[in-house]
Amino acid sequence: MADNDCRENIIAAAIPLFAAKGLNGVSVRELAGAAGVNLSMISYYFGGKEGLYAAVLSAQFAVLDKLGEIKQMDIDTLQKFELYVRATVARYRRSPYLLRFYTSELTNPTACFETIVKPAIVKVVQILLDTFTDGLGHERFREGLNPADTVLALAGMINFYFLLEPATAELVDHAPERDEQLIGHIMDIFTRGILK
């Protein structure tokens, strides 16, 4: 295995394994076997299993950085919220393991929670809060809306839909073809919910 291919192979093979079973559910032997490399390579490149896990999480959460662009855009507040929902759906479709890492760290935090996951979540929530506050001045929002409750409600509607998929696959159609309808639905509820 040539040079940096090895390092990338290990990360690529580790993503679905860590996502499915968590940090403690996978052994270095299993990780090395899936990557087709010798198990000592994991210590060589990452300093151990936990180092590999941290590298995987860093790569997974890097995609969240792009969300910051929404705040600066010259569009309506509600259009910004719709962009957030669209970006979230697109992200989960493109990177189907991200939500697993996200919620696994929220429920069973490792050392990475404080260093990687929590800052990433805080950043996203802060963007949504700022967007809402910006809109308060010149949008026709209802009186008495609590900013935090409002933006967490929006985030909850879209994230929970994906989180529940393993349990509701036979009850609810989670096909990507329905994503547009889902986005429209959530934005309809949210828009009517917060406007005067």
Add this chain to the structure above:
Amino acid sequence: MADNDCRENIIAAAIPLFAAKGLNGVSVRELAGAAGVNLSMISYYFGGKEGLYAAVLSAQFAVLDKLGEIKQMDIDTLQKFELYVRATVARYRRSPYLLRFYTSELTNPTACFETIVKPAIVKVVQILLDTFTDGLGHERFREGLNPADTVLALAGMINFYFLLEPATAELVDHAPERDEQLIGHIMDIFTRGILK
């Protein structure tokens, strides 16, 4: 340790440990130590660590059974949905580890997912779907509402608020004193979102 006290002590001590670290993150030694019993008692009473985990999950998810009563009540559909939200909040306050087991099994399923967790989730979603369908006949709901998207949106708003707490504690006030305001907020958004 007298008789059945022992069995119950083990379960009581196991709940926060399994909730915080997951099935693979806790050892039988740690479990026995926290319960103040000999480690062989776990095999004696539960047949092993996985048996104890299954017993813990069964006990945790038993509280969901009461939700079925909402369906039969002679009240408005929207009042039923509010009762669901209230019951969810009250449940998480009374049983602060349930959500951890819930989402841990959704993201990193064990053998218990198919036998205990998924059936419990399906049951709740089915109750919400039936409640919505019942209401379609005699409530002033908007046209074109997708039942699944609608009820998952409601469930998402309330569940995600609690799921995110470990990450947003410094950003958002998650105190129980605010629960009434939160419930009112979510029901306001949901009600305006689905009525004509």
Add this chain to the structure above:
DNA sequence: GTCTATATTGCGATAGAC
């Protein structure tokens, strides 16, 4: 029912050859 002692297995990590 509860204990001690132990059997057995699998773990993560690394020394050292190439």
Add this chain to the structure above:
DNA sequence: GTCTATCGCAATATAGAC
């Protein structure tokens, strides 16, 4: 940079004394 071999440890589970 990659391999083999192995070290040391912690895991679960249980046999057998009381």
